[in-house]
Amino acid sequence: MSAGNAVKIIRLSGELEISRKYGLRAALTLSEDAAPVLLDLGEVTYADSIALTELLRLCVDAQRSDRPVAMVIKTPQFARLVQYAGLAGAFKIFDDETAAREYLAGLTRR
Amino acid sequence: MPRASQLHLHCPAQSQYVAPVRHALTAFLEALEFERQSLEDITTAAGEALANIVEHAYVKGACPAECYFDLRASVNRRGRLCLDVCDGGLFLERAPLPGRGFGLRIIRAIAGELTIDTSSGTRVRMTFDCKK
Ligand SMILES: Nc1ncnc2c1ncn2[C@@H]1O[C@H](COP(=O)(O)OP(=O)(O)OP(=O)(O)O)[C@@H](O)[C@H]1O
Ligand SMILES: [Mg+2]
16 A cells, blocks of 8 residues: 555645635644645645644644644745745645655655 | 826725735736735735734624724835725734734735834734835
């Protein structure tokens, strides 16, 4: 079985902003299993601080149960938002899904 | 010679109005031929100031008719943009909750200048010297 099969994938698209606050929280809440998490945010067209808070929450929860998280971010606005918020070191960000999967597979192989 | 331009929007302070106001600001800056990155950064800063009004400015149970936000953008002939985001609520002076407190930091990283005037409601004034 390839490590890719065991990855929990969460895909979000469109604008991740204040009017979607509760939907984002629900979408970014982890189930009990132990799979590594791939957040595919490549189709996100805009994000704000509310989205950052929910992403941070997911990362903290995942860390507690030792689950690695990789994020795919392609939109320049979103990538700059993370920098402006000072969160570049808090997230593991990739600009394509293959690289994110390889990172997660590398961790699970160890 | 480029002309000075203004945009003024006034809406109920509810989350569903934040994106439409941000989109209107985007269209305004596109019409003025702002460069993509400055345009996105300015609308990001505006989005944070508007979200703060929805989340913090008015106490729960306040009369909805009195809860509004107001956005004014004015661009002078030299391409300097002044953006005022105002409300009639009360500025909440407190330490941000854990995992929060990004909005003003994001605005500070983007805007050339930021002033917050809380003498009557809150007025967040951001200025940007823009590449067009
Ligand atoms: N328009 C406003 N009315 C009342 N209080 C405000 C307003 N704007 C900001 N504040 C206060 O300033 C604090 C800091 O704002 P900031 O945007 O940095 O963080 P936040 O909104 O708490 O969290 P985040 O932006 O990460 O979602 C807020 O928690 C609030 O107390
Ligand atoms: Mg905020």
